[in-house]
Structures are given as C-alpha cells and as structure tokens.
Amino acid sequence: MDEVCKNCGYKSAASRYLTEDELSNQSRSCVELKFRKGDNIIRQGTLSSNVAFLKEGLVMLHMQGPLHEQITKITKAPSYLALPTTFGDKINHYSVTAIEESTICFIDINTFKSFISNNPNFTYQLFIELCMNELTSFRRCVNRTQKQVSGSLAENLLFFANNIYGSDEFTLPLSREELGNLVDASRESVSRILSDFQKDGIISTEKRMIKILNKEKLEMISRNG
Amino acid sequence: MDEVCKNCGYKSAASRYLTEDELSNQSRSCVELKFRKGDNIIRQGTLSSNVAFLKEGLVMLHMQGPLHEQITKITKAPSYLALPTTFGDKINHYSVTAIEESTICFIDINTFKSFISNNPNFTYQLFIELCMNELTSFRRCVNRTQKQVSGSLAENLLFFANNIYGSDEFTLPLSREELGNLVDASRESVSRILSDFQKDGIISTEKRMIKILNKEKLEMISRNG
DNA sequence: ATAATTATGTGATTCAGATCACAAATATAC
DNA sequence: GTATATTTGTGATCTGAATCACATAATTAT
Incomplete structure (x- = not known):
C-alpha cells in the first residue's frame, strides 16, 4: 500500500x-x-x-x-x-x-x-x-495584452495543437465564452474570428472540433497579431 | 573582507x-x-x-x-x-x-x-x-488586461505612493512613454488621462512630480477601471 | 548661449472590439 | 417528447484608445 x-x-x-x-x-x-x-x-x-x-x-x-x-x-x-x-x-x-x-x-x-x-x-x-x-x-x-484578438486566438489554437493534443485536429475543451476568457475577448468576437479563419481556409470547425488546414498562415497571424 | x-x-x-x-x-x-x-x-x-x-x-x-x-x-x-x-x-x-x-x-x-x-x-x-x-x-x-487605461494608471499611481515612496507626493521615475509601457497604453493616452485627473482635482502634476489630492476618488477609479 | 534632440500636451480622425439585439442550434430537465 | 436553458452565429451600433499631426516645452550637445 x-x-x-x-x-x-x-x-x-x-x-x-x-x-x-x-x-x-x-x-x-x-x-x-x-x-x-x-x-x-x-x-x-x-x-x-x-x-x-x-x-x-x-x-x-x-x-x-x-x-x-x-x-x-x-x-x-x-x-x-x-x-x-x-x-x-x-x-x-x-x-x-x-x-x-x-x-x-x-x-x-x-x-x-x-x-x-x-x-x-x-x-x-x-x-x-x-x-x-x-x-x-x-x-x-x-x-495577451499586445496582440489583437485574432493573433491571440491563433496562438492558442496552435498551443492546443502542438502542446496539448499533438495533432492538428482536436476537440476544443472550452466553450466560445471560455475561449474568450482565455484570449481576453468577448464570446461574439471569438465566434466571428473563428468564422473568418474558416472562410479564409485556415481552419475548419464543426462545433468544437477544430482542424488546422493552413498552419503557416495561422502561425503568421499568431506572430503578427 | x-x-x-x-x-x-x-x-x-x-x-x-x-x-x-x-x-x-x-x-x-x-x-x-x-x-x-x-x-x-x-x-x-x-x-x-x-x-x-x-x-x-x-x-x-x-x-x-x-x-x-x-x-x-x-x-x-x-x-x-x-x-x-x-x-x-x-x-x-x-x-x-x-x-x-x-x-x-x-x-x-x-x-x-x-x-x-x-x-x-x-x-x-x-x-x-x-x-x-x-x-x-x-x-x-x-x-492590466481588463481595466481600462485610467483604472490601470490610477492603480499604478497608488502603487508608487503606497508601496514605493510611502507618500502621496513623489516624483515619477518614469517618462510618459514608460508609464504607457507600464499600463499598456500610448504615450498620448497617458498624457490625456493625467490631464483629466488634474482637471478633476484628483492629482496635481508638475512635470514628473505627482501629488495625490483625492485618494478616495483615485482608489475608486482604480477599482472600477 | 544656440542648436539639436527628446519629452510632452492636445486636437482630429480612425479602428478594433465591446455591446446590443436577435435568430438558430444544442443540450438538459421534466 | 416537449419544454427550458444554454450555447453559438451574425448583423448593427457604439466607444475607448490608437494613430496622426502638430505645437510647445525641456534637455543635451556643441
């Protein structure tokens, strides 16, 4: 024992x-x-x-x-x-x-x-x-204080992919609101930016499932804010 | 030795x-x-x-x-x-x-x-x-991420008064630009807000000399942002 | 002292993101 | 299974703070 x-x-x-x-x-x-x-x-x-x-x-x-x-x-x-x-x-x-x-x-x-x-x-x-x-x-x-929301969000998606799940396809463990609390943004802004990422072919989302389609672009957004 | x-x-x-x-x-x-x-x-x-x-x-x-x-x-x-x-x-x-x-x-x-x-x-x-x-x-x-600039600035003025100088009258060791880097704001915003504080009789400024005149109000601004 | 920097104040304009206001979609309870 | 509550998407509007553009001080260098 x-x-x-x-x-x-x-x-x-x-x-x-x-x-x-x-x-x-x-x-x-x-x-x-x-x-x-x-x-x-x-x-x-x-x-x-x-x-x-x-x-x-x-x-x-x-x-x-x-x-x-x-x-x-x-x-x-x-x-x-x-x-x-x-x-x-x-x-x-x-x-x-x-x-x-x-x-x-x-x-x-x-x-x-x-x-x-x-x-x-x-x-x-x-x-x-x-x-x-x-x-x-x-x-x-x-x-989180200097990047704009899209940059912060990109950074955190990459964090989940690289550091937590080790895969470019994963299920977000957070709601949109919680994602907002993670990147200092409102629930609505998170929704909008995620939609934009999808429109631009950077990710695909299905509810909380995330697939990173264009990692280079996501990394660029993360870097530049 | x-x-x-x-x-x-x-x-x-x-x-x-x-x-x-x-x-x-x-x-x-x-x-x-x-x-x-x-x-x-x-x-x-x-x-x-x-x-x-x-x-x-x-x-x-x-x-x-x-x-x-x-x-x-x-x-x-x-x-x-x-x-x-x-x-x-x-x-x-x-x-x-x-x-x-x-x-x-x-x-x-x-x-x-x-x-x-x-x-x-x-x-x-x-x-x-x-x-x-x-x-x-x-x-x-x-x-620093949630408060607005005036709240953050108020907080930091109180920090200098209470924790660093132990007096409501002190000389700021930072320029307006550095103050901006401390509260995540532009040099101009810091200037403006400090002017506002002075207009409202909360502080008096003479270059980098700061005198806190209405501590209660400053604390209120710090709390509410 | 005089010139050249550097720091500061203030107005005008612009913009990212919040907030408000819904509608639609899920999830949870009964 | 129907009702209730929660989560999500998206448009319209508003706003705090950045940026731009100067003018004016205050330093620092020569």
Missing part, C-alpha cells in the same frame, strides 16, 4: 527526485480523486491545505478579474498544480477546474514541506520549474 | 537565513556595482551568469513584446532580482533597468546554488517568495 506512489508511472520532473522513503511516506498521506470535465478542483477564496498533483488529465487555472473571469493558463498532466496559490498565501488566489476528466493526488502539505527541507535535488528542480513558469507567464501576459 | 555580506544591513527575507559561513562564502564571490538611473542591469537575450541582488534602489523589469516594450514590474530593494530569468533558462527572457540610482551585488551562480542545496530554510523562503511573486504577477496581468 505504501508502494502506490513509488510504482506510479505519472511522475513530474521534480517528483522523480523523491527517494523511496519519501515516496512511501507520500503514499500514506495522499488521496487520489477523479474529477469530471467542469468539476472545480481548487476554488479561489478558499483555504489551501493540500498540494495538488495532476496525475492525468487537463485543467485550467482561472481567476476572477475586476470585470470578468480570466483563464490564466492551461496545464496538462503530470504536474504539480497551483503551488503558488498553495504556498504563496493561506487563501487561494485562483481556481483550478478540470476541462477534461482528470485525476488529482492531494498530498498533505506538511509531508510536501518535509521533502523541500530534506531533499535538495527535489527542491532545486521545483525551484527551476517555478522559474520557468514565471518566464512563460510573463511571455503569455505580454502576448 | 569576508565579513562584508555578514555585516550588510540590506538583507532580503531569504538572505537572513544564510549562515555566517555562507555569508562569508558569498562575500568572496560577490561584486557590488552602482547603476545610475537609466542604466541597464540585465539585458534580455544575453546569457545569465550571476545572481543579482538589489541592495539599494529601484528598478524595472521589462521585456520586448510582439509590438512594443512592456514594463512587467517595478522592484525595490532589498530583493533578489530576476531569479526566474537567471534560473529558468540560459538566456535572459527580460531586461532589468535602474529607474533610480541602484546598488547591485552580483553573486556567483554556483555559490548561490550551493546555498539552495545546503540550506533548507533559505530555499524554503526563496520558494515562498517565488510563489508570492507569481500570485502578484497573475493579479497584475488580469488587471
């Missing part, structure tokens, strides 16, 4: 540095839960008491802005989830919601802290990952 | 956890440099080979976006500077420039890494600070 985590095939770069002892320790203080598409995993404004590890699935980080909801980022497994909101403050500053069926391991926060105190390799890797996350956050923020 | 860092009065929360040995170690692998307003401290696109600690002064982090420069954040001493770009990738993903006379200690990256490996308290504190930074980055990003 203490072997669960040790034998788990879904380790992140950091958790690969955990020792056998630490992993069996973790097995004892860890709960695995399944979430369905749309289920809330972490809720903004509530106390953060566990470390969440995304074992399988796809989730979005989102937060309430001054005017409306914003989707901050999309994270796929395997990955620790929302460490900044777990350790940065007592209260969660953003929410995490499954956008595809997902499996989360909730790890006791003190067990996790003991890893940080005792396993320098683990901690260093965690540190590096936080640093890399910040770099991509900064980049994402510049892009 | 090895006592320099030990006796330094400008320690960050994390560096207070360094032991005497570590501090004298740091003293030996550390160079202190002064930068004048406008001087570039870290340049986007170059190799990152040292950890920079801002001992005294005020700096801005900024990066080239797809359309123009963006000021990502303002950091005051004492604080480690740009750890994410130092450790997140070989190459700096953003620049750091002094916006007031500043003193930087450049610490050898391997010395710093040895602290991370050997001093759990130090590392944990660093970890916490990175987490908190990410939370404020997220918040800043939502605000």
Whole structure:
C-alpha cells in the first residue's frame, strides 16, 4: 500500500527526485480523486491545505478579474498544480477546474514541506520549474495584452495543437465564452474570428472540433497579431 | 573582507537565513556595482551568469513584446532580482533597468546554488517568495488586461505612493512613454488621462512630480477601471 | 548661449472590439 | 417528447484608445 506512489508511472520532473522513503511516506498521506470535465478542483477564496498533483488529465487555472473571469493558463498532466496559490498565501488566489476528466493526488502539505527541507535535488528542480513558469507567464501576459484578438486566438489554437493534443485536429475543451476568457475577448468576437479563419481556409470547425488546414498562415497571424 | 555580506544591513527575507559561513562564502564571490538611473542591469537575450541582488534602489523589469516594450514590474530593494530569468533558462527572457540610482551585488551562480542545496530554510523562503511573486504577477496581468487605461494608471499611481515612496507626493521615475509601457497604453493616452485627473482635482502634476489630492476618488477609479 | 534632440500636451480622425439585439442550434430537465 | 436553458452565429451600433499631426516645452550637445 505504501508502494502506490513509488510504482506510479505519472511522475513530474521534480517528483522523480523523491527517494523511496519519501515516496512511501507520500503514499500514506495522499488521496487520489477523479474529477469530471467542469468539476472545480481548487476554488479561489478558499483555504489551501493540500498540494495538488495532476496525475492525468487537463485543467485550467482561472481567476476572477475586476470585470470578468480570466483563464490564466492551461496545464496538462503530470504536474504539480497551483503551488503558488498553495504556498504563496493561506487563501487561494485562483481556481483550478478540470476541462477534461482528470485525476488529482492531494498530498498533505506538511509531508510536501518535509521533502523541500530534506531533499535538495527535489527542491532545486521545483525551484527551476517555478522559474520557468514565471518566464512563460510573463511571455503569455505580454502576448495577451499586445496582440489583437485574432493573433491571440491563433496562438492558442496552435498551443492546443502542438502542446496539448499533438495533432492538428482536436476537440476544443472550452466553450466560445471560455475561449474568450482565455484570449481576453468577448464570446461574439471569438465566434466571428473563428468564422473568418474558416472562410479564409485556415481552419475548419464543426462545433468544437477544430482542424488546422493552413498552419503557416495561422502561425503568421499568431506572430503578427 | 569576508565579513562584508555578514555585516550588510540590506538583507532580503531569504538572505537572513544564510549562515555566517555562507555569508562569508558569498562575500568572496560577490561584486557590488552602482547603476545610475537609466542604466541597464540585465539585458534580455544575453546569457545569465550571476545572481543579482538589489541592495539599494529601484528598478524595472521589462521585456520586448510582439509590438512594443512592456514594463512587467517595478522592484525595490532589498530583493533578489530576476531569479526566474537567471534560473529558468540560459538566456535572459527580460531586461532589468535602474529607474533610480541602484546598488547591485552580483553573486556567483554556483555559490548561490550551493546555498539552495545546503540550506533548507533559505530555499524554503526563496520558494515562498517565488510563489508570492507569481500570485502578484497573475493579479497584475488580469488587471492590466481588463481595466481600462485610467483604472490601470490610477492603480499604478497608488502603487508608487503606497508601496514605493510611502507618500502621496513623489516624483515619477518614469517618462510618459514608460508609464504607457507600464499600463499598456500610448504615450498620448497617458498624457490625456493625467490631464483629466488634474482637471478633476484628483492629482496635481508638475512635470514628473505627482501629488495625490483625492485618494478616495483615485482608489475608486482604480477599482472600477 | 544656440542648436539639436527628446519629452510632452492636445486636437482630429480612425479602428478594433465591446455591446446590443436577435435568430438558430444544442443540450438538459421534466 | 416537449419544454427550458444554454450555447453559438451574425448583423448593427457604439466607444475607448490608437494613430496622426502638430505645437510647445525641456534637455543635451556643441
């Protein structure tokens, strides 16, 4: 029973540095839960008491802005989830919601802290990952504030194709409205631009199914905004 | 001579956890440099080979976006500077420039890494600070994408008054154009809105001198956008 | 000092994208 | 299966902010 985590095939770069002892320790203080598409995993404004590890699935980080909801980022497994909101403050500053069926391991926060105190390799890797996350956050923020909506939308379609699904044909895990929250645009603008992309033969859409037909053009739109 | 860092009065929360040995170690692998307003401290696109600690002064982090420069954040001493770009990738993903006379200690990256490996308290504190930074980055990003320019500008004037200068009367360390890069607006829009604020008796401006006359109203504008 | 830059203020015009207003299509509930 | 609610598409209008176009300060260089 203490072997669960040790034998788990879904380790992140950091958790690969955990020792056998630490992993069996973790097995004892860890709960695995399944979430369905749309289920809330972490809720903004509530106390953060566990470390969440995304074992399988796809989730979005989102937060309430001054005017409306914003989707901050999309994270796929395997990955620790929302460490900044777990350790940065007592209260969660953003929410995490499954956008595809997902499996989360909730790890006791003190067990996790003991890893940080005792396993320098683990901690260093965690540190590096936080640093890399910040770099991509900064980049994402510049892009979303400076590109126009069509550019941002193109960028995100490419992100789903290249980084999430590894295919130019996929089913969007988000509604038009959520897509709007991801690219800082209204639901209507997203609809319109997607229609335009289709008219121009760049993509084909059938409800939430997306097929990228002209990737070069989509990349060009993403670059130039 | 090895006592320099030990006796330094400008320690960050994390560096207070360094032991005497570590501090004298740091003293030996550390160079202190002064930068004048406008001087570039870290340049986007170059190799990152040292950890920079801002001992005294005020700096801005900024990066080239797809359309123009963006000021990502303002950091005051004492604080480690740009750890994410130092450790997140070989190459700096953003620049750091002094916006007031500043003193930087450049610490050898391997010395710093040895602290991370050997001093759990130090590392944990660093970890916490990175987490908190990410939370404020997220918040800043939502605000800058959703608020209108007047709201963002109000927010940033309040930030300078409350967090940087601790006074409702201060000299802006930025030009109108830089202020634009901070709030994602054109130089002209910043000028106009500042004029409006003055007409409405919310602030008084004399070149870059700012006096906040009606803080409640400024806070209201910041909240509502 | 005088000339040459660079920073700033303000009006006029333009435009991307929001909002409003529907209609149509799906999905969910009863 | 019918009714109710949610999601989506598309046109018409409105608006905040960019851009363009100057004039005027304020620096910096010579």
